[in-house]
Amino acid sequence: MDAVQDRTFEPKIVGFLCNWCTYAGADLAGVSRLQYPANVRVIRVMCSAAVDPVFVMKALLGGADGVFVGGCHLGDCHYTRGNYFTRRRVAMVKKLLEVIGLEPERLELEWISASEGARFAEAMRDFTQKIKALGPNPVKERKVS
Amino acid sequence: MTKCNEIVQDIVRSMLRAKLVDEVVAFGRGINESDIVPLFITDEKDAEKIVTISYYPCSLAKLVALYGDRNKKIGLVLRPCDARSLVELAKRQQVNLANIYSIGIECYGVVRAGSNSHQVYIFPDTVQMDGETKPLAEDVLAPNCRRCEYMVPTMTDVAVRLLPDGGCLVDANTEKGQAVLEAASIAVTDMPALDLTALKERAARWKEKDFGELKKMAAKDRLHYWLAQWEKCIKCYGCRNACPICYCKECYLEPEKQIVKNEALPPEALFHVGRLLHVGDSCTDCGQCEAACPMGIPVSKLYHMLYEELSPLFDYESGFDLATLPPVSTISDKDLTKTGVTLD
């Protein structure tokens, strides 16, 4: 069956959110009752710079359909420069994905502050939609064998 | 005995004699003509064992990092890719570059170790392979060498350049290099202008060939290509052990780290990608990993492909500037001026 047309496909998304900004933004989305698809499973980290590329690859090679990384806006990092490191690492992993044949779009980085609940909800809606359009992670096709 | 071999032996002898170094690490004859091993030479008499050949069995830079004494002055005879690995190791404080005198030999590329029954003494233009003498043509070179455009040793203290007529020229790139040449009483001659056009053309052509066919594939096919390659893996760790810039005392891919599960073979794909994450940004494309793989996984192709993507992204050329740290372990001032979630 063509994945893109499979309306029953519910992507599994792992979200790494920094404690100070995006996690708080996700909290605010909740407090504001902003609805978004129930596909993301959040793992809280202290700083987006604590998101080891190996975490992202563990998730994607393990069959997660998408990985979302959220950090503070540049300049707002609670630890001064962490998000600049994050940006480099995400850029690297995206290239890696491309090289090995996974869609780089399966990994998304966003800067979302503690006051941007609406933006978080929107990011979740958009990313879930994007992953639905991409279809299931092709890694899973091989896993069955 | 080629001219190149002679000169290198000469330099090594002079360095030891002048006590510029306590020890020289170079490849040389082992128990017989076809046994090429790394030598740790302290006596100038042993310099005659040194050979410069179309074969490079392992990274000498890594050997020095693992077994070298940081406080000893060491002379190191190596190829440009290994010299770049040496710089990468130095950035990671695994070698004490201040105590190393590097003698770089211009490279025409090497034949893949592991090709059976070859005599590899004749340098630079022929190779004994499978019982016959073959010209050192592109197609017998290791794949990574065909993609290489760094064959001139500009990053070593001393550079031994090869001339088309079989002759040699010696140059010093650094003050340490000058001291070596002085000790060897070698006058620095005018170097012919570097013309890398042909080399770059060859590299581009092979990159296009090696990477192009993968890039042309649909993403999913490429993924399955790599997954299929990785499924051949017997998790011998050969690639890691051979890699000159894998320097960890304890590797994070070892089972007790619980990042990669220690279950059945083949290991999960993360085993390969995990290493790629660590050295992909700094790979010198020396080809040791691919040569070491008993299952014929085109490891260095993967690493080089990623490196080629990352190098322009981070404006990073591995193996040259000691002050530029591996790009995913640091950030630059330039980063601070860029807004947004990408580095564009």
Place this chain on the structure above:
Amino acid sequence: MVTQAKQQASTQPVVKTKTGDVLILGAGVAAIQAALDLANEGFKVFLVDKAAAIGGKMAQLDKTFPTNDCSMCILSPKFVEVDRHPNIEIITLAEIDAVEGEPGNFKVMMTKKPRYVREELCLGCPTCVRYCPVKIPDKYNQNLSTVRAIYVPFNQAVPNRMVIDPVACLYFQRKCKSCVPVCKLKAIDFTMKAEKIEASVGAIILSPGYETFDPKPRGDFGYGRYKNVVTSLDYERMLSASGPYAGELRRPSDGKPPKKIAWLQCVGSRQVTPGGNSYCSSVCCMYTTKQAILTKEHDASVEATIFNNDIRAYGKDFERFYQRAQSMPGVRYIRSYVTAGREIPNTKNVTIKYALDSGEVKEEEFDLVVLSIGMAPPAEVEKLAGKLAIELNSHHFCKTGEYSPVETSRPGIFASGAFRGPMDIPESVLSGSGAAALCGQLLADRRGKLAREKVYPEERDTISEEPRIGVFVCHCGTNIASVVDVSQVAKYAATLSNVAYAEDTLFACSIDSNRHIADMVKEKKLNRVIIAACTPRTHEPLFQETMREAGLNKHLFIMANIREHCSWVHSREHDKATQKSKDLIRMAVARAMRARPLQELETPIIKAALVIGGGIAGMTSALNLANQGFEVQLLEKSAQLGGMARRIHHTLESTDVQEYLAGLIEEVSQHPLIHVTTQATIIEGSGYVGNFVTKVMTPEGVAEIKHGVTIIATGAEEYKPAEYLYGKDDRIMTLLELEERLARNDPKVAEAKSVVMVQCVGCRNKDRPYCSRVCCGQAIKSALKLKEANPERDVYIIFRDMMTYAFKEDAYREAADREVRFIRYTPENPPQVEVADGNVLRVTALDPVLGKQIALDADIVALAAAVVPSESNSEISRLFKVPLNQDGFFMEAHVKLRPVDFAAEGIFLCGTAHYPKYISETIAQAYGAANRAATILCQDKVRAAGIIAEIDKDKCNACGLCIQACYFGAISRDGSERGVSEVNPILCKGCGNCAVVCPSKACKVEGFSTEQIISQIEACI
């Protein structure tokens, strides 16, 4: 319920008495800073506010200039800290009735209005809100949206409790009780009455803040009548993601995005007309600039026009910020007085009339007009002053002294924040610390006596135990349970391996439930606890307390957020939300499996301070710390104390600086706890908070000083102009030189008939794109002195923008009244100074009013030379590993909320080393720095956070990549031959960047370790 209510109604009103050390009136950012400082020093603090939640005005701001940090993001962590602090008691809805007594022994009488919600029962869950039928304007959102009559003031409110608006609530009209039965906690209580509270304290800090100027009574620019005329605070909320339009740029009349917006500066400020305030409100130029930039970020196509008188970008990094806005396409700064236009009936657009350079009046139409309203004293300030028996100044702000900027007229009562006059957040914050410094000085001997520290049972050793996990799934009333099938989730949790116990509970955070969880830990021998409820950002500390009370290490607790991240955001997808809750719990279990007990490391503190710099800043800090009882080493590089102040003779307010300085030097020199070393040069610095070692070279040799904290007060220098023939003619001098010559009655100056001053010499230019802040005041001060001595004398000030912010505007007006001539110039057309024929000193400038060049023959030309950073800054910066900003001044940890702290703990900053400033500002900042230092010196030990990096030295490759990746200087090589990395646990903040950089994972942050997160991922996919 009925009986209970009756019982309470029949109780006689009693006065509740409380005993503490310091009472702080107001709970804005200055008060919060003071409260935290004092509480951390071991004082018991009452934080009293008339509002239902703490936070003050800053809580309403969207972003803060000049960094555009999110205001609430940086403020709300402080709320949580205040809320949890055992030494702070928050008293909301309370007002002071009277204050009796004297310093050290005050009695404060207060009245606390009823909340109609029991604070001890309510948990802030919003169930009741859904049942309230009454909508009221949301004050937090400037009445641009609505809330119910039972509400929490704003999302991050502390205390996080409901409050009922008694005016709107229908109970008081027709006994509506819709909310009462739905509250499962029975927290709503309409029988509550006003309470009388009497607090005994030793000192009082007044921090009631300010009101914004209200343009409604005068109807300025149609405010109140035209829907699309809003105040800057309204607009602040409109911009905010948590505001009435959820962060979308819209205008009130029709909800359409405005494309053309005008800001009108000085609304209610710099006005001597009735209803206005004569002073400058200090902050509006910059917040407008911020709003313009933020607006452009929302929608780049917006045209932003700022009508202004001067742009007062006088603070640190303000000029750059202003230039950034100026250079944005579509941003116009127009210097012109404006008059109200009219509202266009069909579009509801508003017109503004303003004068062009040609003198012609133009009328322009805007989609939205923002009034940059100023600051006014708090409401009913005279009444407040009467109750407190303190004096107000002529502008009805708190009266403070020039050399006692945080003291009121009544001893023992101190002032902080904008109650002292219009000011920006950092000045408020540092004055909060500053006021605390004087409390600390007054009450030094009672420190620690009333403070309490909680005693916990001994921690159970669980290291050798197999994980036994308890899972508690919270209903949160109906907040979770109405969406998620919590009992099914709890049953599922019980099936997971190593889960020894699982149950669902109505309110996990209620006191009963906490007790129950602690009981279950004992009964089921649990050694890990997971609570699936709300967000760990607010509730983790509470449950960690529960863990400690149950004898478990608090790091063996994990939260799964199934409310904010699940039931509230998937409220129509019950099955999916239930499934997600199970997944989140499974992931939490995976993480709990690898959780380890963590100990918080402690190291002793050397109870002595090092103060670098013997100017007013350094001496003030040193004296305060010594008066608080701490040993101080005061270093001065020159031969005598006094610094730049030695060259200043009087202030704008006409007080004698030299007299004050002499007194200060005397006091410092005589103090038994202060050790002054002059001619001192620091040659080596090492150590960290609590344990610094500094080597100092003096004429007597090298000395080694051990100290727990460091204050950098190295001052600044005067720029030596290269412009305007300075140094080539004796009649040309700097403003400071003019002041010195005035003071010693130099006849050349005394007899001068014509004095011309040129402002902005050597700054606000390409080389130094900052304003030196003090020169305009300095010029006016000398101009007034010159006029006072000889009113006939001509005095000219050639300026760009007069930076006479706050009450300095009075002096500016006075100077103009005394016929000091002000001539404005632009950087494109600077004035020229020449020595013309016959040795005539001539200044020519383009007079914008006359529109032509004018030539002034001067006897004296005085140049407002820039304040430049001290030359020694780069060396001090290197030795103490503290950063400098682009201009060479020291860079504080956070421009708004940590104005005197460095990011490196234990090092503080004050005076002109931070940025140019006036003497009274320097003193306030010096007190601030002293008190921040005192918060450390009051402790016996510095404690590292539990979640920090650790490095396994055996596995470390000594590659050093982690060292450069740590922005806190917490990692260094150990002394061993291999030089492997080690973490200084005191400095580590636990961000985890090092652990990612470390290839062999020798470095890890326990609690967020690689293994833990990997297993969480495995459990997820």
